[in-house]
Structures are given as C-alpha cells and as structure tokens.
Amino acid sequence: MAPLRVLELYSGIGGMHQALKESCASAEVVAAVDVNTLANEVYKHNFPSTPLWAKTIEGITLKEFDRLCFDMILMSPPCQPFTRIGLQGDISDPRTKSFLYILDILPRLQKLPKYILLENVKGFESSSARNELLRTLATCGFTYQEFLLSPTCLGIPNSRLRYFLIAKLHQEPFSFQAPGQILTRFPDQDLENLLKDKVANKVGETCSSLCSEEKNPDPNIGPDCSSKKSLPKGAFLFKLETIEEMERKHDQDNDSSIQMLKDFLEEENEEMSQYFIPPKSLLRYAFLLDIVKPTCRRSTCFTKGYGHYVEGTGSVLQTALDVQLESAFKHIEELPEEEKLMKLSMLKLRYFTPREIANLHGFPSEFGFPDKVTVKQCYRLLGNSLNVHVVAKLISILLG
Numbered sequence: 001m002a003p004l005r006v007l008e009l010y011s012g013i014g015g016m017h018q019a020l021k022e023s024c025a026s027a028e029v030v031a032a033v034d035v036n037t038l039a040n041e042v043y044k045h046n047f048p049s050t051p052l053w054a055k056t057i058e059g060i061t062l063k064e065f066d067r068l069c070f071d072m073i074l075m076s077p078p079c080q081p082f083t084r085i086g087l088q089g090d091i092s093d094p095r096t097k098s099f100l101y102i103l104d105i106l107p108r109l110q111k112l113p114k115y116i117l118l119e120n121v122k123g124f125e126s127s128s129a130r131n132e133l134l135r136t137l138a139t140c141g142f143t144y145q146e147f148l149l150s151p152t153c154l155g156i157p158n159s160r161l162r163y164f165l166i167a168k169l170h171q172e173p174f175s176f177q178a179p180g181q182i183l184t185r186f187p188d189q190d191l192e193n194l195l196k197d198k199v200a201n202k203v204g205e206t207c208s209s210l211c212s213e214e215k216n217p218d219p220n221i222g223p224d225c226s227s228k229k230s231l232p233k234g235a236f237l238f239k240l241e242t243i244e245e246m247e248r249k250h251d252q253d254n255d256s257s258i259q260m261l262k263d264f265l266e267e268e269n270e271e272m273s274q275y276f277i278p279p280k281s282l283l284r285y286a287f288l289l290d291i292v293k294p295t296c297r298r299s300t301c302f303t304k305g306y307g308h309y310v311e312g313t314g315s316v317l318q319t320a321l322d323v324q325l326e327s328a329f330k331h332i333e334e335l336p337e338e339e340k341l342m343k344l345s346m347l348k349l350r351y352f353t354p355r356e357i358a359n360l361h362g363f364p365s366e367f368g369f370p371d372k373v374t375v376k377q378c379y380r381l382l383g384n385s386l387n388v389h390v391v392a393k394l395i396s397i398l399l400g
C-alpha cells in the first residue's frame with residue numbers, strides 16, 4: 001500500500017512529524033506549514049527532505065490543499081486563545097482565524113482526509129472552537145474521540161496535560177469509543193480505571209487520579225490557609241504551598257510506575273553553570289520555585305517562558321543532593337539577604353537544559369537545534385511543542 005500522505009499544520013519544530021516517525025506508520029509528510037522562521041529552521045534541520053511551507057495557513061488556497069491530496073492531517077493550532085491563564089478569546093481571538101479557515105475548507109476538499117489528529121491545551125474542550133470542530137467533523141462523516149492526557153500516563157515524570165482529538169472518516173467507531181466523554185487515559189490502560197474515569201468524567205470537569213497533578217495549573221501558588229488539613233508530623237511546607245499540594249508531590253515521588261527524572265538528565269559538567277539560577281532570581285522567587293531532585297518522579301509543565309520567567313514556567317533542579325531543602329528554607333525570611341542567598345545557593349539550583357526538556361518531551365537524541373538557536377529560543381520552541389510519545393501512541397490508536 002502507498003504510504004499515507006500527511007499534512008502537518010502549525011508544524012513548529014516538528015513534534016507531530018517526530019511522533020509519526022515513532023509510530024512506525026507507513027506515511028510521509030507531504031507538506032509542513034508554519035509561519036515561525038526560527039521554528040522552521042529547526043524543522044528543516046531535523047527533517048530536511050520534507051516540503052516546508054513558510055506561510056500562513058489562511059494564505060493557502062483550496063486548490064493548493066486539493067493538490068496535496070493528503071490522507072491525514074496532524075495539527076496543533078495556537079493555544080493562547082484557550083489557555084486557562086490567558087484571556088480565552090476563543091473564536092474571537094485573531095489567532096483562531098487560521099483554524100476556522102481549516103474548518104471552512106475541510107468540507108469543500110475534493111477528497112476528505114481519512115484521519116485527523118489535533119492537539120491543544122486543556123481548556124480547548126470547553127471552547128466554541130471545539131464545538132465548531134465537532135460540528136464540521138459530524139457534517140463530513142468523521143468518527144472521533146477526545147482525550148485529556150499527560151505524559152505521566154506513560155510513566156514520564158512530566159506534567160503536560162493536553163487536549164487531543166483523533167478522528168477517522170466513514171469507518172467503524174473506535175472499539176473504546178466513549179461518546180460525549182473525554183478519556184483521561186489511553187484505551188489500553190487498565191479497564192477498571194477507564195471505567196472509573198468515565199463515571200467521573202463529564203465534559204469539562206475531567207479529573208483522574210493520574211492527571212490530578214494538573215488540577216492546579218501552578219502547584220506553587222495558593223494560600224495554604226484555605227486548607228483545613230493539618231501538616232503531617234515532620235513535614236515541611238513551603239510558604240506558598242498548600243498541604244494538599246505537598247501531599248500530592250509526595251505521592252507522585254513515591255509512584256514507582258513513573259520513571260525518575262535522573263533517567264532524562266544530562267551529565268553534570270562545567271557547561272551546566274550557565275543554567276544555574278542567578279542570585280537575583282533566587283532571592284526574589286525562591287518561594288515560588290518548584291524544586292525537584294533527580295530522584296523525583298515529577299516535574300511541572302515546561303512552558304515557552306522557561307528560563308526567562310521563573311514563576312509557573314517549569315520545575316528547577318536541585319543538584320546538591322546532600323543538602324536538605326528544609327535546612328535551606330527554614331527561617332529563611334528572618335535572615336539578611338546575604339545569608340539568605342548563601343543558604344539558597346547551597347542547593348545548587350539550575351534550570352533543566354533544553355536537551356533534558358527535549359528528553360522529557362520524547363524527542364530522540366538525534367533531534368537537534370541548529371547552532372545559532374540560543375538557549376532561550378530552544379526553551380521557547382520546546383515550550384510550544386508537544387510530548388512525542390503521547391502523540392505517537394495516539395497515531396497508532398488512530399491507524400490501528
């Protein structure tokens with residue numbers, strides 16, 4: 001059989017392409033489309049033989065789409081219009097225009113694609129854009145299933161809860177299909193849990209134990225006075241951390257179904273010094289940092305602001321393993337700045353390197369960035385990208 005012809009929209013650095021490769025599907029990307037020059041450079045660096053269209057999606061005509069004669073669309077539309085932290089402009093946000101254009105084009109194509117996979121942020125599931133998408137899919141005769149999944153579902157110690165939709169044309173429903181429901185695990189993950197999810201899982205209020213780390217998008221923010229629970233004996237609470245949060249972290253670190261972070265880390269060497277958190281940021285934001293050790297089995301979602309903004313953009317790594325977090329933080333507020341800094345510096349806190357984030361996102365070691373791309377730009381591009389393993393598995397399910 002001829003390889004599937006795949007159209008990759010909003011291709012960025014090529015997370016979807018990488019996932020397609022990992023899925024071992026017999027497929028070729030016939031066009032990747034993105035407007036971001038830098039992302040396109042990284043894409044070309046890694047997928048040099050793929051036709052890359054450096055233009056806006058809404059600038060592509062119906063004729064041009066028809067000529068591509070694609071069987072599958074992989075797409076990650078911009079997520080800012082749907083993020084919980086943003087203004088949630090939804091379909092009135094200009095950044096949704098290209099997506100609405102795709103929905104307008106789809107029913108008018110000479111030949112409909114057989115398969116569609118879409119990725120977006122949590123929040124998309126309750127948007128008007130999603131309603132438009134479902135309406136269009138129904139009109140065209142697609143069967144679909146929606147998911148909210150985090151890499152933790154695959155034993156990866158990184159939270160990145162994302163909305164996914166897979167759709168296939170004029171075919172039998174998926175064997176696991178749960179109409180009107182959003183699944184929070186992969187269909188092959190233990191049936192009992194899946195059923196539990198289905199009961200708990202009305203559209204818009206999805207929460208499973210595996211994805212519970214995502215209930216509070218920024219785990220370090222929230223007044224602990226709201227909690228009625230008392231602190232377990234000997235436990236240490238950060239200033240801006242709730243007791244529930246602390247317990248959740250403890251549970252995650254003891255969940256042996258999740259790998260330890262150390263499996264994803266680079267070897268410490270002199271070059272790592274560039275990743276150490278500068279003293280000014282340490283003094284200013286120490287209480288807002290999500291600090292993890294190599295033996296931890298969790299990290300928060302790495303966003304595009306990582307390495308630039310400190311708060312809520314991703315975990316930082318404690319590399320001094322013999323220092324207790326408690327000893328660095330206890331009574332720290334009472335200390336003069338100099339001593340405060342001395343105590344915090346003992347922890348040797350550093351940012352995760354772009355390679356380490358790429359590892360957590362499932363990019364293979366041969367995936368790289370051109371030399372001219374700066375560390376901050378790498379963070380930005382990776383923060384916009386996706387977890388390759390999660391998408392690869394969804395592609396396998398879709399084509400399965």
Ligand SMILES: C[S@@+](CC[C@H](N)C(=O)[O-])C[C@H]1O[C@@H](n2cnc3c(N)ncnc32)[C@H](O)[C@@H]1O
Pocket residue numbers: 010011012013014015016033034035036039055056057058076077078079098381384385386
């Ligand atoms: C969420 S990111 C997708 C990232 C991608 N999946 C990856 O692995 O890197 C959205 C991408 O859409 C691109 N984009 C946004 N609006 C666009 C438009 N109207 N036409 C083409 N590309 C667009 C952005 O440049 C960005 O790279």
